[in-house]
Amino acid sequence: MKTMHKEHTLTKNQQIIFDLIDKSPEPMKAYSILFNVQKKGIKAPLQVYRALDKLVEIGKIHKIESRNAFIACHNSSCQVANATAFSICEVCEKVTEISSVGLSKYLANFKDKDGMKYSKYNLEFFGLCKKCR
Amino acid sequence: MKTMHKEHTLTKNQQIIFDLIDKSPEPMKAYSILFNVQKKGIKAPLQVYRALDKLVEIGKIHKIESRNAFIACHNSSCQVANATAFSICEVCEKVTEISSVGLSKYLANFKDKDGMKYSKYNLEFFGLCKKCR
DNA sequence: TACATGGTGTTATATTATAACAATTTAAAT
DNA sequence: ATTTAAATTGTTATAATATAACACCATGTA
16 A cells, blocks of 8 residues: 555546535435536536546545445545445445544455455445434 | 245246356356346346346345456355455456455454444455466 | 235336547656 | 657547336245
């Protein structure tokens, strides 16, 4: 896990899309993003997906794989872009990024049967949030 | 009353599709499955997706969320249908189900900041497999 | 019998994502 | 400052993934 943190200056499209996701209280889907930024001149899916790809790559956002949705990173300035953990409420779909030093250490150090270590992982927990219980 | 440990007798379509996935050395995608079972009379995507949904539900297969692909469960007769962990080689795309008592215990007992426990999770590790290193 | 449940077959459509190509902007290296 | 490579953009078209809706059928059971 790289800890150096290069400052990426976002391009116009990237900034527009990041701002939207960052403001959103819940993960956003690509076509919902598209709909929301059309008034700003972003008209095609590819423009959205390209910005999303880049934002994921530099760790500003994460993809919630099981939901095909994107959420802004709120985890220590995105230092763990490739080692993510989320909790997902199966009723209200609330998604929260988990920042647990213990968990990330455990997973970063996990070795499989072949002694293989993995620096990248994505973990999604499912359950009921406080409200929905 | 709920029958405990019901032995799920697979229906014809479910069996056909499970057999195909089970024989496959790699995760299979839905439309690849469809292509492969058309000669057996399964002609429409929905027939595939319905079988897949059921097979996932009863733990015979798992979905690799980051790849939109399905793999047969080889983990203690599917007792951990909802608590899955995989390693994925980013070069050759080989996917292996991880069965580590330590890992599953750690995750099953993991509590987030609110003390929330999760019985279901999906974890995907990314890296390079032995061959690809 | 009737009824509930779950599976099937089918057509159509929704949703998610990428290919291909030309033009433009940006950063940096002469 | 000018050149140049890399990244980004805009655009049209299309590929890949997944579900809606509806009619019908099989099976278990009240």
